[in-house]
Amino acid sequence: MPSLMPFAPPNVGSDRPAAPLDGSRVPPPAERRVEWLRSTPFITMHLACLGVFLVGWRWTALAVAAGLYAFRMFAITGFYHRYFSHRSFRTSRACQFLFAVAGNSAVQKGPLWWAAHHRFHHRHSDEEVDLHSPFWQGFWWSHMGWFTCKVNAETNLKAVPDLARYPELRFLDKFHGIVPLALAGSLYALGVSLHRTNPALGTSGPQMLVWGFFISTVVCYHATYTINSLAHKWGSRRYETGDDSRNNFFLAVLTLGEGWHNNHHHYPGSTRQGFYWWEVDLTWYALKAMSWMGLVWDLRSPPVHIRDRTGRRGAGTA
């Protein structure tokens, strides 16, 4: 999708090379075309939400959907992003696998695919080769177009050698449909069971499937995608990061802490993305609690001199 942005090109620093040094190239239009067949599962997830008109709603189904949204958003931000993509803290091999399963349940492909693409984004953030820059490719491409084309479909294992050496992670990455299918089946079974054992709740297998799986997942999708689209357009900039990443309170609440995206691009190695106490970062609080339980360790915060090294550009906000 061509960019229709009426404003200036991204805030790419003048110290950047004109062409990427790692040989990355901008894929030609033919490779960036939406592949409808490949995108069938993604489209089906959305269409299945319309099932709500057939199954109705009950508080039980809504509560399960909300709980699964929170759990899986945390799994994406805490595990797929802050652990697998950035290795910003450490854990055991067993927990690493469980974190991968949890992230996989959000139906955003496998951990290696997710991490490999995200690392590329950091290497080329808002450059022309960036996978999902709203400036170069337009808002919708950055939001949800970039993963519907062939060129971004495969996992580049060379980008994640530290993760690819674990066969259990490669297995999950290859068969990334297993966990989502198991979750969908479990939700249906839960609904059927509640219908039998506690009919007063008024829920059913189909209702639990529509709310707990389809609606919850699709809302989680689009909240996640805002970090690639809106968080590079809408918000304030504390740091000169060489891209156009933004800090945004609303997105931080929606994504459990990912909205402090300008902070994150300033110091991606930090587990903590809300750098100050008033920058709400629910993922950080949860990971901190997990560290008290001994499940994770070596969580990182930005060193004070890096946190305080601010730079503002003239335009300030979008």
Ligand SMILES: [Zn+2]
């Ligand atoms: Zn970014």
Ligand SMILES: [Zn+2]
């Ligand atoms: Zn990142």
